[in-house]
Amino acid sequence: AVVSTQSTGEFAEVAYNWYLAHGKESRLLTAGVAPTERLSQFLSAQPNLKWIHQLGNKDYSTAAQTLARLGTQEKALLSRKKTLLSLSKLSALASDDPSPNLAPIDLQLEVITHQERLKPEIAENAGLSETAMPPLSCPDLIRLCVLPECNPSLEELDIKKALDLLTCAARDGDVSDSQFERLRLTIWRAVIEGDSWWEKSAGPETIDETLFYRAVILAYNSGLVISHILPGVDELIGELDDKQKEFVLRSGYEQMAQMGLITA
Secondary structure (H helix, E strand, O other): OHHHHOOOHHHHHHHHHHHHHOOOHHHHOOOOOOOHHHHHHHHOOOHHHHHHHHHHOOOHHHHHHHHHHHHHHOOOOHHHHHHHHHHHHHHHHHOOOOOOOOHHHHHHHHHHHHHHOOOHHHHHHOOOOOOOOOOOOHHHHHHHHHOOOOOOOOOHHHHHHHHHHHHHHHOOOOOOHHHHHHHHHHHHHHHHHOOHHHHHOOOHHHHHHOHHHHHHHHHHHOOOOHHHHOOOHHHHHHHHOOHHHHHHHHHHHHHHHHOOOOOO
């Protein structure tokens, strides 16, 4: 009551800091303890608390923005990032804005879901703790999915996850076009290098047995645009420097073009 009725601006500042220093944030945010306008000014420098005050004032749109910034900036805990972004989305939906822009939040939540569903052995090989896992970027998650040091037993579903993450990267403003192209090459180079089929000296007539071909078909059946997620044949072959692989892959690309999966 003293804070709300008798304090000057200077005393209010001291009182608010006292609440924070003594772990009484909930008391500070209780309705009637502090004048709303003065408290709002004080909390402008306390974003971790500001959104609670904004929600208490039913200022959902501003709370959504504060939570989105906190969620985007969260680098320590995946679970906390997910909570902040989820609250931001809920706040935006509760606001007066009839069509809030949720695309940036949805993209980050999509990437979080992919990280939560990493195979346990991949997370373990990467040294990630299930209880204290930091959020990872699309490029980092793609590498975890396909590189042998983290995933020595590459399977079609691992490649599909990496390709799904690649489509997320394409919508991520922090991922440049050249970085996207490098990630795409990283995926398919790992697909080829991780497949023992190439050691058999087999011909193009059995390319449908390769991990490469099976991954392309799975991606196509899942609705991915193959021309977007698959590098051009010359680009991929330039990474391999292997005549036998070049011959088989060129034949495979011709077959995919005949099937309508890619343009010739």
